[in-house]
Amino acid sequence: MTVSSYVTPAPKPSPPAPAVAASTYLYWPAKEDLILGLLARELLTFLNEIVARITADPAIVLPRHLAPLLIRTGLRLPLARRVQSGDAGLLRLLTQQVGDRELFARTTPSALCETGLPICHRHGLIRHDRPLPDLTYAVHAVLTGFGAAMSDPATASLGVDDPAEVLADTVAQLLEPPVAPGEQAIAAAAEKTIIVLRQINEALLDLIERSQTFQ
16 A cells, blocks of 8 residues: 555635625625715614613713713714714715715714703703803813813823713713702603604614615
8 A cells, every 4th residue: 555545635725705895895886885884883873872871761861971971982983983073074975965964963972962952951951041052062162172082092181080070070060050850850851862862863774775775
């Protein structure tokens, strides 16, 4: 018996696996539409988490709780983070329709707080001794600054263990009324806020569906 009789023939090489990206692109008309769909899904995840948290605990709707939640949740999603930081170039690239850009703009923490502040104002969750537009502008400035600082901790001052806690205290001092709202007022504001967030969710779902439609 020869030596070659003991040698097991080398297996034939397996054919290369199909590229995932190639099959993925079958569902979207172009690369931009794929990224647009991914971005919309991230924002949907972002809003769904906010809705789930408010549903589980209506007190989350209080600005001192909602503001840090919006910032922290948004920073965990890379594409959504770029939109929420005001990346106008990305929006122009991905959203050819003005309505889509406006929809994404509505999902930034500042915009969501701007949407929610009138609800909180009507139910006594924020102070009434200052004009609402002034409070809205102040919250926008605070969230924009904290969002930038928390997204790049290396640029922030040292010695702060929990920036979200500092944000919560800042928003509380800026917005809270002298008399704390009752549970009924908080529950009513939470219910209205969830309705608004779900409306934005529906618009995002429609955008996802359109992003997968061949032109």
